[in-house]
Amino acid sequence: MGKKRAKGKNIQADDEFQDILEPVCKHIRKGLEQGHVKKALLNVEWNICQDCKTDNQRQDKSEEEADESPSIWLCLKCGHRGCGRNSQEQHALKHYTTPRSEPHCLVLSLDNWSVWCYSCDNEVPYNSSNRLGQLVDYVRKQACVDTPKNKEFENKKVEKENQNEQEKEKKENVIKEDNSSNTSEAVTVKGLSNLGNTCFFNAVMQNLSQTPVLRELLKEVKMPGTTVNIEPPEFSTEPLVIKLEQPGPLTLAMCQFLSEMQETKKGTVTPKELFAQVCKKAIRFKGYQQQDSQELLRYLLDGMRAEEIQVRRESSCLYLDLAIAVNT
Template structure:
């Protein structure tokens, strides 16, 4: 954005003696001493923490406006000071009066422009060697760019880095990930927007990558659909919060690029065990959440040589006929009361990109424990035909899927640990670990304990490659 407050607010020279001692990464808030998300005021050089730590940077701006309001002669000039601050590690710049990030190219006339260009040149030069990798004896340029961790934001980075490799529409949107123009892209602007529209993800605590992905796709779909026009975001969130995972996205409305890519349809069949009445319902979905079968979860260490859990095992567990327990009695319209019943899922329509979420976190008593069981998954040729409602209407290639990306959770709990991602781009596999991107191989990918798997329809991919 164009910020009109830069000229009066940026009063520090790059070599200013007012700067705190040490490197910017070691600076901490002058009030609470926190070293998380430090921001420096470009008027007075004071360092404070960001709004989602303890908010002292914003308080500094607010207090400055109150104290300066008494100086009538210079009020117009002074009130626009202390309004611009800069992230001490990424150099992202924010204006409180505009309430938005300021693109750094707009700082060309400010005192920091030359210093920033010098530091960027040093970073690019120092990273040149790390961007060249030896593959089969030849030197190949590494085109991928990482995402900086802004403080336990690896859950967001892993999802964005996975989505970037899936389809052309998302590659265009997230093209910065493949520019290879800097050591790491810092997504503060995106994360700030996420915080504004998704309050659940505010702060710097670890979050669930799958939950973030669902919120991201939900909001993207609703905004593309025009769902926020004249309607409060909080109202939409409240209305959607009670819906099932498959129908939370209002897919029955106007189609968007989200539903065109990730949207599929499930048929839910429920049969009353008393009178035999059958009920059918169609549910749209953007992803499928799959249980890891209990007999694989409970396998003891001395049974490690037993059968290995595979992705088809999880899919069969999802679609197999299941008798509902006493807490899930079905309201039979013929019997006119709740009865025991069976349930079965069929896939009525497959999406272009099939997102499979493995349920690795389960509540036991008051704890949410992780299921660390390895699940074997195919890199190519995942056949979904046997899970279709009408497989005879599908062509031989229309049900085959090839792996595009994997999100992995490292650690023991959903509120801790770390997320990384594997993604394929132009026939090569990359491992994304926040700002670090390394070239890897298929053997490493298949050994990962997957949390989220993204598969692309082979037929749709072949058609898009020809365009």
């Protein structure tokens, strides 16, 4: 009897182990096509919906609507780039609902690199499948690669970023010393209004509001119209003056939240705008249901990082155009 019971336990353990190994989404095998995606990513505009561009709808939008551009989702079956379901046209969703012989249900967010399955109506962790993980990594690398005309600027940009990292480390050390000697400047703890079952969100925000280094770094976020002098290489003659692009909506909402936590006289702060921006980056948090705090923090930081990369990319392109104009 003892041997039979042990054998039954082993079978149950093997079944549980098989459940762990199986992908969480059953559409991964038929929903991916690396060859088609790679061909579609040649000379693309990453932040523009290809259907909106074809219909010339972006030209009809007001400047305010153009600033709040919708999130772009990449079909992992064919490489189609469509605007998300939060946009007016929902081209990514329409692309999925178009009848086809094979499903086009897996899409990749080009804002925060999350994968969504329309058929499952749920997010798919891309580390659950080697094929999916490899394709996501490939797309991320392609999105970070500059076009051929920008390759000449790549080495100079890397050197400049290394210098900025060194200066950043020095500033962080100074900030830590100032915080250790000026403990009286700590932010008073304030309450956060519960927007639903958002205790997980409030817990993360309370910790971030008490992070001095983060507050100091976000104070350095430049507002639109701020000019920056860029020292050119030795072969150039004059310094270049460019205007920084406006930070993304999630970054601005985070700055506003920390400012309210530090300066407002109210005992309670309502982080509605910040939570709304987080939901735009990761729709899984919509519905005001209880979620994991660690997941929220990851999406928040990834979203702010993606916005920072976008601002850098636009500023770099502007710098390159100015450099070409100066040399010619």
